[in-house]
Amino acid sequence: MSVDIDITGLPPERIVFAPSPLAELGMTLHALAEPAHHPGLHGWVTATGSALAPDLADRLCEADFLWRTTFSDLMMPYAGLSDWSAQPCATLAEELDLLDRLNDEAFVKAALEFTCSAYARDVSPLTDPGTRAWALEMAAARGPRQMAFTKRLLADPPHVRTWLRQLFEDCDEAFFAAVWQRTRVGLAADARHKTELLRRKGPAEALTAISPAVTLEQHENSTRIRVDKMSTGRTTALDPATGPGLTCVPTSFGWPHLMVLHAPGWRPVVHYPVAGPELPRPASVDLLKQRLEALSHPLRMRLCRQLARTPHTTGELADACNVSAPEVSRHVAVLKKAGLITTRRRGRYVLHQLDLTTVARLGSDFLETVLR
Known part of the structure; x- marks a missing residue:
């Protein structure tokens, strides 16, 4: 399985390596909401979470599903604008301005991706009553906070957009400005290094430097990037509606996630970690054997991939x-x-979720594979 990006005929100068403050904010919020994904950040998560003002912590809980699974495409607004020159910016404020430029349709669809488990309908819930009802039903399965947020989003998108921008600005003041000041230099250096590889040795070398899971496949009439993941997707970097191009964004908080934005109508983005911590060893050989035997079936591996990111019902x-x-x-x-x-009941729904703390003890290879 893989996510493939068609880059046939794409000029090398349309492949951009650049750090993104909004994407990095999304990654810090993800780490705060789902610390088991990032055992190497335990100290930072504990210190930052305990220092949050109660009001800010409460507001983060209202929308944490936008970054708990991984994080929403809203954290990469430049990819959703029909202007190739819209690229990651130097400051969070500039990228929030790009987020403001997204139309309501694009904003709502991107937000519904996680509030409704998976949003893939072409008909707009802003105009079609049937699609709106479907979106609310899917949100109800996720929980009361998702339901409340989705109702607000569909009823008054501008209000939710203003609320979300203020939330991000308050996060910047509370903790992210210090994070970005500390990490931006290293991220910029990584982007420069890969840009130089691209210029001197070509796309294959630059892309392989992102991760061994990223390869360039060239055939007689096509060239594509293949990202090895436990999911399947296809997209193109050649859509004239969005402007041909591919953006590669480094993150210092992202390991073990290697993510690909491949939504229809958005330019593809590869979001890759620049480093990763070590994970603890299994508690015992017998326990490891028992758990590996449980994972020996390919369907159970696929179920783990689904359950690693967010709770799901059996249906x-x-x-x-x-x-x-x-x-x-x-x-x-x-x-x-x-x-x-683990399994828990929420109203009439029974939700299953992978225990990431337990899975982390199986080793970094398995954790990195199911979260990639």
């Missing part, structure tokens, strides 16, 4: 994996018996 897992709900239930039972997933 959602069945739809995502194109198998029956009883078959999913059998495999979920095996994973649960091995202590790899």
